[in-house]
Amino acid sequence: MHVSDHELMRRCRDGDVAAFEQLVRRWEGPVARILGRLTHSSSEVEDLCQEVFLRVLNACGRYRACGAFSTWLYRITLNVARSAARRRRWQWGSLDNHEPVAAEAAPPEALGRDELGRRVREALTSLPSKFREPLVLRHFGELTFAEIAQITGQPASTVKSRTRVALEKLRHELHRRGIDEKELEP
Amino acid sequence: MSCDRIQSQLIDWLYGELSQPEEERVREHVAECDSCRGKGDALRRSLELLELAPRAATRVDVGQLYRQAAARSEKGRRRWRRASFAACAAVLLVGVVAFGRLRIESHAGYVVFSWGGGAAADEEAVEESVEEVPAPAAVVPPDPWPTLARHGERLATLDELAQLLVAEVDSTDRRRRLDTAGLERKLKEIERQVARQWHVLDRDVKAVYQLAQIHSVTEKKGDRP
Numbered sequence: 001m002h003v004s005d006h007e008l009m010r011r012c013r014d015g016d017v018a019a020f021e022q023l024v025r026r027w028e029g030p031v032a033r034i035l036g037r038l039t040h041s042s043s044e045v046e047d048l049c050q051e052v053f054l055r056v057l058n059a060c061g062r063y064r065a066c067g068a069f070s071t072w073l074y075r076i077t078l079n080v081a082r083s084a085a086r087r088r089r090w091q092w093g094s095l096d097n098h099e100p101v102a103a104e105a106a107p108p109e110a111l112g113r114d115e116l117g118r119r120v121r122e123a124l125t126s127l128p129s130k131f132r133e134p135l136v137l138r139h140f141g142e143l144t145f146a147e148i149a150q151i152t153g154q155p156a157s158t159v160k161s162r163t164r165v166a167l168e169k170l171r172h173e174l175h176r177r178g179i180d181e182k183e184l185e186p
Numbered sequence: 187m188s189c190d191r192i193q194s195q196l197i198d199w200l201y202g203e204l205s206q207p208e209e210e211r212v213r214e215h216v217a218e219c220d221s222c223r224g225k226g227d228a229l230r231r232s233l234e235l236l237e238l239a240p241r242a243a244t245r246v247d248v249g250q251l252y253r254q255a256a257a258r259s260e261k262g263r264r265r266w267r268r269a270s271f272a273a274c275a276a277v278l279l280v281g282v283v284a285f286g287r288l289r290i291e292s293h294a295g296y297v298v299f300s301w302g303g304g305a306a307a308d309e310e311a312v313e314e315s316v317e318e319v320p321a322p323a324a325v326v327p328p329d330p331w332p333t334l335a336r337h338g339e340r341l342a343t344l345d346e347l348a349q350l351l352v353a354e355v356d357s358t359d360r361r362r363r364l365d366t367a368g369l370e371r372k373l374k375e376i377e378r379q380v381a382r383q384w385h386v387l388d389r390d391v392k393a394v395y396q397l398a399q400i401h402s403v404t405e406k407k408g409d410r411p
Contacts, residue, residue: 015368017375021248032244046244050254053246057255117240124239139236144203164197167232174235 005069012060020060024053030070030141031077037136038081040088040125052080067150074141075151078133085129116179123173131166134159189215189222196226200233249376256369263362270355274348281344 003022011019031052035045055076063072124132137148138159145163149156192215198204199212216223 015372015375017248017252017372017379024246024248024251028244028246033241036241037239042240049244049246050251053248054251054254054258057251058258113238114240117238120235121239124236135236138201139233145198145201160197161194164194164229167197167229170236171228171232174232179235 006065009060009063009065009069012057013063020057023056027070027073028053031073033140034074034077034136035081037121037124037140038078038129038132039084042121044084048080048084052077055080068147070141070143071147071150074137074143078137078151082129119177119179120174123170123177123179126173127166127169131162131169134163135166135170138163189219192216192219192222193225196222196229200226200229249373252369252373252376256366256373259362259365259369263359263366266358266362267355270351270358274351277344277348277351281341 003019005023005026008019008023008026012023028049032045032049035048035052036042039045039048052073056073059076124136127135133152134145134148134154137143137151138145143151145156145159148154148159152159154162192212195204195208195212199209202209204212216226
């Protein structure tokens with residue numbers, strides 16, 4: 001029987017460990033998918049995922065079942081990713097903002113799948129966060145533009161236009177990294 | 187419909203967020219307009235490439251989460267207790283300096299603490315009182331009771347404040363203790379669950395082993411002539 005997220009959160013508040021574990025197993029994949037695209041390093045995804053659910057555990061006493069659980073969870077996820085980005089900027093200063101080395105353009109088929117995936121990830125994480133966040137939440141979090149607007153506090157029209165600009169910038173970045181996406185088979 | 191309007195709706199169209207009539211309008215326009223079709227195709231290709239970004243597989247350790255939550259709670263409690271003690275000490279120090287007779291003076295590069303004022307201060311006070319009162323017969327000692335009563339009231343207020351602070355510290359401490367106790371209970375519950383699951387698994391393995399033994403014995407009996 002499928003138990004709703006709100007019901008699981010209510011049980012968590014009452015100290016039901018099994019309910020919390022069920023909630024974690026249900027959402028750890030989607031959260032990791034989003035964190036994997038919002039952060040620069042795949043190695044920190046596990047720690048950040050742990051941090052997200054730690055915040056959920058600490059906040060379950062204050063949780064109110066108004067609106068979708070996913071919206072609330074992804075807002076926490078976004079905050080954790082932003083904090084990590086701030087820490088990284090503080091630690092590394094401008095070292096992260098290096099320009100990518102221009103690579104020779106090649107169709108995606110000419111590159112291995114791993115290499116292609118790596119370059120796509122690099123291109124995605126090189127986008128400014130105000131463009132990357134709505135794109136990742138829409139594409140990997142499968143939220144609607146209205147829900148993303150609720151999470152980020154921006155109007156839905158802004159979210160939509162930023163997602164479109166993010167895709168255009170992504171294409172440009174991929175081209176700089178040597179991926180000629182016009183050659184990609186539909 | 188204009189190309190600008192269609193192009194602003196392309197992203198909604200690709201994500202299926204348009205209503206049925208709007209979707210049909212965009213589809214019809216894109217079929218006829220090369221410019222809009224080109225932009226739509228470019229956006230779609232970028233979305234397809236996004237799927238190639240590697241997936242991060244992770245598994246959250248729930249037991250570790252509860253341990254971290256307990257540790258954070260304990261850390262917060264310690265920090266709060268230290269801050270409260272520091273505040274109490276500061277209030278007491280200010281009270282003693284302001285209303286008591288502790289004097290802090292600086293003489294030739296040294297800081298001098300004295301209780302009840304130095305001898306020099308007393309002499310100065312006597313001299314001043316002598317200068318102010320010309321005839322010795324007219325010297326009337328000042329009544330110390332109003333000043334003492336005022337100081338007493340202030341000390342009582344300070345005492346009340348300190349007591350309130352201590353009560354607040356105690357109640358926060360109690361709350362934190364309850365939180366920690368709750369988390370410890372949850373940890374114990376996890377341990378019990380693991381032990382239960384381990385017991386069930388152990389029982390199942392033994393049963394399978396016994397079944398296998400019975401099966402092999404039966405087979406051996408069947409092989410005999």
